[in-house]
Amino acid sequence: MRSTPTPLVQVQALALRHGEFTVQRDLDFDVRRGEVFVIAGASGCGKSTLLRHLIGLQPPAAGRVLLDGDDLYVGDDHRLAALRRRFGVMFQAGALWSSMTVGENLMLPMRLHTTLSPAAQRQQAQFKLALVGLDGCFDLEPAALSGGMRKRAAIARSLALDPALLFLDEPSAGLDPVNAARLDELVLKLRDHLGTTVVMVTHEIDSVFAVADRLLYLDEQEKTMTALDAPQTLLDHGPPRVREFLQRGHLR
Numbered sequence: 605m606r607s608t609p610t611p612l613v614q615v616q617a618l619a620l621r622h623g624e625f626t627v628q629r630d631l632d633f634d635v636r637r638g639e640v641f642v643i644a645g646a647s648g649c650g651k652s653t654l655l656r657h658l659i660g661l662q663p664p665a666a667g668r669v670l671l672d673g674d675d676l677y678v679g680d681d682h683r684l685a686a687l688r689r690r691f692g693v694m695f696q697a698g699a700l701w702s703s704m705t706v707g708e709n710l711m712l713p714m715r716l717h718t719t720l721s722p723a724a725q726r727q728q729a730q731f732k733l734a735l736v737g738l739d740g741c742f743d744l745e746p747a748a749l750s751g752g753m754r755k756r757a758a759i760a761r762s763l764a765l766d767p768a769l770l771f772l773d774e775p776s777a778g779l780d781p782v783n784a785a786r787l788d789e790l791v792l793k794l795r796d797h798l799g800t801t802v803v804m805v806t807h808e809i810d811s812v813f814a815v816a817d818r819l820l821y822l823d824e825q826e827k828t829m830t831a832l833d834a835p836q837t838l839l840d841h842g843p844p845r846v847r848e849f850l851q852r853g854h855l856r
């Protein structure tokens with residue numbers, strides 16, 4: 605009998621609080637290997653707070669977050685740092701160090717966390733830049749890139765250590781439709797060509813339908829998750845507030 609692999613991320617009875625204020629409670633879900641998993645919901649429902657819990661930045665008020673079966677919040681900072689090296693993160697601002705070239709930005713995590721030679725680091729950085737469609741940008745300053753290019757460079761940097769799991773916070777925020785669509789294509793490329801599992805927060809409904817295998821809906825009024833399924837299934841058969849949320853963008 606074959607045993608099922610442990611889900612990459614397991615969230616169990618998780619409660620999110622800021623001080624006394626409960627943002628969300630009773631969150632129970634798994635992120636499966638190789639899927640694009642989108643976290644969605646109305647503004648202020650707790651998407652960013654959940655993301656912070658998933659990447660080891662905010663210990664839960666209750667419940668657990670497991671990465672590959674390992675509890676993120678058990679043990680010392682050293683252990684947490686080692687667990688965090690297993691995934692990549694691109695924050696909303698997608699900030700790169702402005703004092704370094706794009707290539708140096710990509711090489712920095714390798715310099716800090718690997719034993720690769722400088723030549724190998726350079727080769728890896730160039731490979732990652734090509735992957736996100738930024739060949740030839742290695743020696744540029746980040747300021748010379750457009751907004752969409754900067755986001756893609758930030759994604760390339762989050763891939764520096766070849767993570768199996770990538771967290772993206774609002775990757776297409778502030779981008780025009782063409783660049784937003786390019787970013788969606790990149791997310792699908794990472795999933796389909798590299799087998800990367802992607803957990804993504806987004807407000808963009810078009811993007812949800814373009815990339816999400818499953819969507820987790822955090823309900824602001826119920827203060828818990830009220831849906832987890834494929835976007836089209838939720839559009840057709842989800843709870844009323846989730847259908848309304850998805851229709852708003854989808855019928856534009």
Ligand SMILES: Nc1ncnc2c1ncn2[C@@H]1O[C@H](COP(=O)(O)OP(=O)(O)OP(=O)(O)O)[C@@H](O)[C@H]1O
Binds near residue numbers: 627652
């Ligand atoms: N550091 C904090 N201290 C206290 N309350 C906070 C803090 N950060 C967020 N909150 C509150 O927690 C709730 C959830 O915020 P969060 O930013 O996670 O929501 P969100 O769904 O990501 O919102 P948005 O879609 O607008 O980015 C909100 O009511 C917010 O005001």
